[in-house]
Amino acid sequence: MSLRRYHAARWDEPLIHQIGAPGRRGQHFPLADSTGLVPAGLQRTSPPDLPELSEPEVLNHFLRLxxxxxxxxxxxxxxxxTMKYNPRVGEQAARRLAGVHPAQPAETMQGMLAAVHGLDLMLRSLxxxxxxxxxxxxxxxxxxxxxxxxxAFHAARGQRQQRTKIITSLQxxxxNPATAATAGFEVITLPLGENGYPSLDMLKAALGPDTAALMINNPDDMGVYNPEIMEWVRLVKQAGALAFYxxxxxxxxxTKIRARDLGFDACMFMLHKTFGVSxxxxxxxxxxxxxxxxxxPFMPGPLVVEDSGTYRLETPPQQAAKVREYLGNLQQVFKAYAWTQAMGAEGLAEASDLSVLLNNYMEKRLLTLRGVTRSHPEQTSPRLEMTRYSLGILFEDTGVSAVDVQNRMADFGIDAFWLSHEPWIVPQPFTPEAGEMWSREDIDYWIDVLAHVIDEAYRDPERVRSAPHNQVVAKLSDRDINDPANWATTWAAWQRKQG
Ligand SMILES: Cc1ncc(COP(=O)(O)O)c(C=O)c1O
Structure with missing residues (x-):
């Protein structure tokens, strides 16, 4: 396949405060003091230092950015x-929230609460x-x-002092360890065994009367699925601890497995990953x-409750802590509701099948490329929707790192891949995930670009190391990013720094 020609736009775009002119407007609003709504004591005595631009100037500025x-x-x-296409229908659904205030009485926002409850029901069934x-x-x-x-759960049973440890795994x-530690627990991080996940013996050695919970993902960060997970959960429950998926x-x-059927007490889904939300x-x-x-009873309220077709809000009696305001980022809940409804049960199952099929298709081709290996190559069980690879051999051969490869791929209009969360167990890791939205041509193109860059790394490593060449910036120096003396997050701070 021939690679596409691509070059990003490069503008010398000023800050929005540096363009426009006094008196330019996109919209004319009545002066606040002429409405009589702002009490005299709260009215400004001098106008705010805001940029003044026409509507097209604003649009063009943000288009260029x-x-x-x-x-x-x-x-x-x-x-x-799990990057997914975010369909326009989701935006349409989210727009319905405009004009609704979360503190309105429940009887005035029944439709909104029905959608929240609807998504709740769908996730319950999944x-x-x-x-x-x-x-x-x-x-x-x-x-x-x-x-x-x-x-809160262990405290209610008089075991808070006893159950002080949360178990998780290296991958x-x-x-998971960070929130456990912040909540005051001691964290036990299990290392990986020969199959790519911690062994049952490791778990057994960590479990005891002081265990409060297990917090685990599966497949893990490398894409490895632990097939012994049911036995894990059984042992955790037997020890009187909670299991969180x-x-x-x-x-x-x-649609293939359900957290509760495996014995888990709780789980989380990301609407901004699996459920089509941006x-x-x-x-x-x-x-x-x-x-x-x-x-x-310990969940953060308010929760939506349905009583014979009417919806109301309820705060659980022993609410452990409030996590955010009101019902959370509701526009995203609307988008996920629209997406899940549009997919239907069969669509969800098909999406899952496709993601596994495409990942395994990718894996076959990627492993034919020089310098690419798979994490835990000895493990024979197929990965599901994602596989971690290593460019360690390429790095040893050429000095070209996974980050260099990523930067060079961006020159062909390819979005940067994910490397790995810390720690880097696999040298020079990279973790592409095909998902269900890309076609076979797209996946093939992605692999063709990688193959081209690897070939280039062996022929002309400096070309790859100095990439990207077709992007708006080549490389950001650490100095610009890390030294607060060089950046400002507000116009006022920038002005102060400029003296
Ligand atoms: C397995 C796993 N758990 C939790 C998170 C955290 O999710 P978020 O970025 O939405 O906070 C991620 C994010 O990549 C993840 O991969």
Missing amino acids: SQETMGMIGVSLFGTC SGMDRFTFQAAGGADAAWTQAVITR SHPC DHANFNGVM KGGGGPAVGAYGCTAELA
Whole structure:
């Protein structure tokens, strides 16, 4: 396949405060003091230092900035993040929230509460849990929800002083040990065994009357699925502890397994990953946290309750802690609701199948490339929706690192891949995740670009090391990013720094 020609736009775009002119306007609003709504004591005596521009000037400014973002324009196989297409229908659904204030009485926002409840029901059926909250603004926030519920649950049983430890594994997402530690638990991190996941013996050695919970993802950060997970959960429960399933990597097992059927007490899904909602610059996130009826009294309120077709809000009696305001990032809940409804049960199952099929297709081709190996190559069980690879051999042969390769791939309009969360167990790691949205041609193109860059690394390593060449910036120096003397996050701070 021939590689596409690509060059990012490069503008000398000033800050918005440096363009426009006094008196320019996009819209004319009545002066606040002429409405009589702002009490005299609260009125400004001098106008704010805001930029003054016409509407086209504003639009063109942001268009140019959007052309300099360095990414999200090509095939994006950002592993552990399950990048999905965010359909327009989701935006339409989210727009319905405009004009609704979360503090309105429940009877005036029945439609909104019905959608929240609808998504709650769908996630219940996908997980087997009894109740969901969408208050957490991301996966780490949902892990935090679990940590504080664990604390409250054991305290209610008089075991808080005794149960002081949370067990996790080396290839769990760092938010699991981090939230456990922040909630005051001691963290036991299990190392990996020969199959790529910790052995049952390691778990048994860590478990005891002082165990408060297990927090684990499966498949893990490397894409390795632990087939002994049911036995893990059984042992954890037998020790009187809680079992929490970090389901961030849900795509490959969606509709195939249910956290509750495996014995888990609670789980989380990322609406901004698996459920078609935008992430990062596309909008805020939601970590959907679900648990059993036994843990539900400790959930953060308010929760939506349905009584014969009417919806009301309820705060659980022993709420462990409030995680965010109101019901969370509701526009994202609406998008996920629209996406899940549009997919239907069959669509969800097909998406999961496709993600596993495409990953295994990719794996076959990637492992034919010089310098590419798989993590735990001796392990024969297939990876599900994602595989971690290593460019360690390429690095030894050429001095070209996984980051250099990533930068050079961006020259062909390919979005940067994911390397690995810390720690880097595999040398020069990279973790692409195909998901279900890309076609076979897209996946082939992505691999063709990688093959080209690897070939180039062996022929002309400096060309790869000095990449990107076709992007808006080549490389940011650490000095610019890390030294607060060189950056400012507000116009006022920038002006101060300029003297
Ligand atoms: C397995 C796993 N758990 C938790 C998280 C944290 O999610 P978030 O970035 O939404 O806080 C991630 C993010 O990549 C993850 O991969």
